[in-house]
Amino acid sequence: xxxxxxxxxxxxxxxxxxxxxxxxxxxxxxxxxxxxxxxxxxxxxxxxxxxxxxxxxxxxxxxxxxxxxxxxxxxxxxxxxxxxxxxxxxxxxxxxxxxxxxxxxxxxxxxxxxxxxxxxxxxxxxxxxxxxxxxxxxxxxxxxxxxxxxxxxxxxxxxxxxxxxxxxxxxxxxxxxxxxxxxxxxxxxxxxxxxxxxxxxxxxxxxxxxxxxxxxxxx
Amino acid sequence: xxxxxxxxxxxxxxxxxxxxxxxxxxxxxxxxxxxxxxxxxxxxxxxxxxxxxxxxxxxxxxxxxxxxxxxxxxxxxxxxxxxxxxxxxxxxxxxxxxxxxxxxxxxxxxxxxxxxxxxxxxxxxxxxxxxxxxxxxxxxxxxxxxxxxxxxxxxxxxxxxxxxxxxxxxxxxxxxxxxxxxxxxxxxxxxxxxxxxxxxxxxxxxxxxxxxxxxxxxx
DNA sequence: ACAAAAGTGTTTCATATACACCCATGT
DNA sequence: ACATGGGTGTATATGAAACACTTTTGT
Numbered sequence: 001x002x003x004x005x006x007x008x009x010x011x012x013x014x015x016x017x018x019x020x021x022x023x024x025x026x027x028x029x030x031x032x033x034x035x036x037x038x039x040x041x042x043x044x045x046x047x048x049x050x051x052x053x054x055x056x057x058x059x060x061x062x063x064x065x066x067x068x069x070x071x072x073x074x075x076x077x078x079x080x081x082x083x084x085x086x087x088x089x090x091x092x093x094x095x096x097x098x099x100x101x102x103x104x105x106x107x108x109x110x111x112x113x114x115x116x117x118x119x120x121x122x123x124x125x126x127x128x129x130x131x132x133x134x135x136x137x138x139x140x141x142x143x144x145x146x147x148x149x150x151x152x153x154x155x156x157x158x159x160x161x162x163x164x165x166x167x168x169x170x171x172x173x174x175x176x177x178x179x180x181x182x183x184x185x186x187x188x189x190x191x192x193x194x195x196x197x198x199x200x201x202x203x204x205x206x207x208x209x210x211x212x213x214x215x216x217x218x219x
Numbered sequence: 220x221x222x223x224x225x226x227x228x229x230x231x232x233x234x235x236x237x238x239x240x241x242x243x244x245x246x247x248x249x250x251x252x253x254x255x256x257x258x259x260x261x262x263x264x265x266x267x268x269x270x271x272x273x274x275x276x277x278x279x280x281x282x283x284x285x286x287x288x289x290x291x292x293x294x295x296x297x298x299x300x301x302x303x304x305x306x307x308x309x310x311x312x313x314x315x316x317x318x319x320x321x322x323x324x325x326x327x328x329x330x331x332x333x334x335x336x337x338x339x340x341x342x343x344x345x346x347x348x349x350x351x352x353x354x355x356x357x358x359x360x361x362x363x364x365x366x367x368x369x370x371x372x373x374x375x376x377x378x379x380x381x382x383x384x385x386x387x388x389x390x391x392x393x394x395x396x397x398x399x400x401x402x403x404x405x406x407x408x409x410x411x412x413x414x415x416x417x418x419x420x421x422x423x424x425x426x427x428x429x430x431x432x433x434x435x436x437x438x
Numbered sequence: 439a440c441a442a443a444a445g446t447g448t449t450t451c452a453t454a455t456a457c458a459c460c461c462a463t464g465t
Numbered sequence: 466a467c468a469t470g471g472g473t474g475t476a477t478a479t480g481a482a483a484c485a486c487t488t489t490t491g492t
Contacts, residue, residue: 008268012230013301013312049227052310056301080299080314082232082275091271093232093312095299165471182473183455190453207462207471384444401446402482409480426444426489 014087014094015060016047016133018140019072021101022157022170026122029137032067033117034130038089044130045137046118047094060097069112074152075099078143079136086132094132098140104159145175151193155214163201163209164188233306233313234279235266235352237359238291240320241376241389245341248356251286252336253349257308263349264356265337266313279316288331293371294318297362298355305351313351317359323378364394370412374433382420382428383407 019030031043046067050059060075079096086092106120113119121127123141126134147153148171158167168184188194195215200208238249250262265286269278279294298315305311325339332338340346342360345353366372367390377386387403407413414434419427 007270007272008231009271011232011269011271012227013232050230050301050312051226052228052230053226053303055303056299056312059301077299080275080296082269082278082314084272084274093269093275093314095301095312163471180456181471182457185472187454202463203470205464205469207469209471382444399483400444401484404445406481421490422443424442424491426442428444 011091011093013050013056014047014092015050015056015063016045016094016096016136017060017064017072017075018045018078018096018098018137018144019064019068019070019101020098020123020141020144020174021103021106021120022173023103023106023120025169025173026124027173028120029123029126030068030070030118031121031127031129033119035117039130042130043121043127045096045133049092050095056095060095067116068118069116070101070109072099072101072156074156076143076147076153079139081132081136083132094136096136096140098144100144100153100157102157102159148174149191151191154193158214161197161199161201161211161213163211165209230310230312232269232275233266233311234269234275234282235264235313235315235355236279236283236291236294237264237297237315237317237356237363238283238287238289238320239317239342239360239363239393240322240325240339241392242322242325242339244388244392245343246392247339248342248345249287249289249337250340250345250348252338254336258349261349262340262346264315264352268311269314275314279314286335287337288335289320289328291318291320291375293375295362295366295372298358300351300355302351313355315355315359317363319363319372319376321376321378367393368406368410370410373410373412377433380416380418380420380430380432382430384428 021028021030030046032046034040034042034044046064047060048063048067050056054062057075057077061071064075065071075097076099077095078098081094081096084091086094123137126137128134129137144153157170164185165181167188168179168181171184172178193214194212197211197213199211201211202208240247240249249265251265253259253261253263265283266279267282267286269275270281273281276294276296280290283294284290294316295318296314297317300313300315303310305313342356345356347353348356363372376389383404384400386407387398387400390403391397412433413431416430416432418430420430421427
């Protein structure tokens with residue numbers, strides 16, 4: 001292949017992650033503040049240029065770690081953004097990923113996060129984003145909604161033990177809908193992903209709720 | 220962005236199309252014979268390098284036209300292939316598309332096709348393909364199956380008039396399943412995409428079949 | 439009359455939705 | 466005792482799959 005042809009000289013590939021969590025009923029996304037030109041100081045999705053010697057998925061993991069300090073399993077590819085002039089300085093194509101992380105892990109990583117330029121934003125209060133990242137976020141949220149009942153996303157979203165009303169609230173936050181308590185329980189149990197721990201969780205002023213966990217042997 | 224950093228110098232973006240048709244019950248894919256090194260003479264998917272000044276989708280349309288002479292509407296993006304060493308001479312990421320074309324149009328374009336290096340192959344008799352194109356084809360076929368009942372794919376797959384048994388056979392070929400005649404008819408009509416023409420098609424030895432067409436005002 | 443393929447309608451099942459009552463807790 | 470939220474079972478609607486008989490044509 002000709003690398004000198006100016007028609008395709010100087011192209012680059014970016015990987016971008018939309019990482020979501022649910023914090024007390026609020027869906028949040030992880031953004032980082034740019035610390036170099038162009039658009040210095042603007043918020044953007046964590047990500048960056050793919051290296052020549054790494055697979056696409058590995059590049060995403062590396063960029064996410066470098067920019068935010070987080071290691072998030074089960075990232076999922078969800079889109080390609082390839083308008084000619086989306087990045088005005090160079091011809092970049094962005095491959096977009098999304099992933100989720102439980103609030104439990106978010107808190108555990110909080111110290112790491114503070115030392116980087118990353119912050120969680122409610123998806124209803126997203127600041128102006130660099131390049132076309134607003135469009136990318138919107139698309140990632142759609143893809144998250146589509147995949148939310150699949151096991152890898154589900155298991156990433158919760159810590160070891162959880163109650164059904166708890167995860168129902170998370171689902172309702174993400175999907176923006178309300179579920180009937182009984183039907184939600186039925187649906188979740190029919191997925192065969194979770195099992196009773198025979199423990200209960202107590203919250204003040206409420207009847208204790210059963211604790212569930214993900215089944216180890218899945219299939 | 221630094222363009223001199225050797226970590227990401229010399230990357231490129233490829234677009235690739237898996238174009239399918241159904242010819243007398245056989246699902247076929249359009250392949251082109253490479254006419255330059257590396258892998259000169261091998262069969263591959265039509266596609267090539269994206270130009271710097273064109274949108275991704277436009278690049279795909281252009282490459283398909285250049286390599287095969289075909290203009291195919293409703294190409295759909297379906298995957299990204301980004302292993303580090305998938306193209307051994309350079310770091311290329313491939314964005315894969317799929318599309319379908321009716322047998323009627325295929326015949327109309329036959330003369331164009333003959334002058335290019337393109338040929339239709341049954342998906343059960345695909346020759347060894349360049350790079351990772353076999354994997355890309357496999358993935359594209361999956362995506363085709365998933366999207367086969369959506370209106371844009373469906374309308375691309377048939378000419379103006381068609382009978383229900385006819386399109387049932389096409390579906391059965393692509394999906395590799397059998398449908399009950401009555402249930403298939405019910406499903407297809409319930410999509411609200413087609414309407415009766417009040418004409419019939421005659422084939423020897425068979426009862427004449429009703430001809431349908433796509434509804435113009437869709438929605 | 440028979441074989442081959444086209445046309446039609448009803449029953450059955452599975453899945454999703456709607457819905458009402460009792461229970462445990464803190465005030 | 467009451468307000469709040471958790472736990473359970475049944476009835477209904479909706480969509481998918483199963484299924485049998487009649488019609489048209491060529492031989």
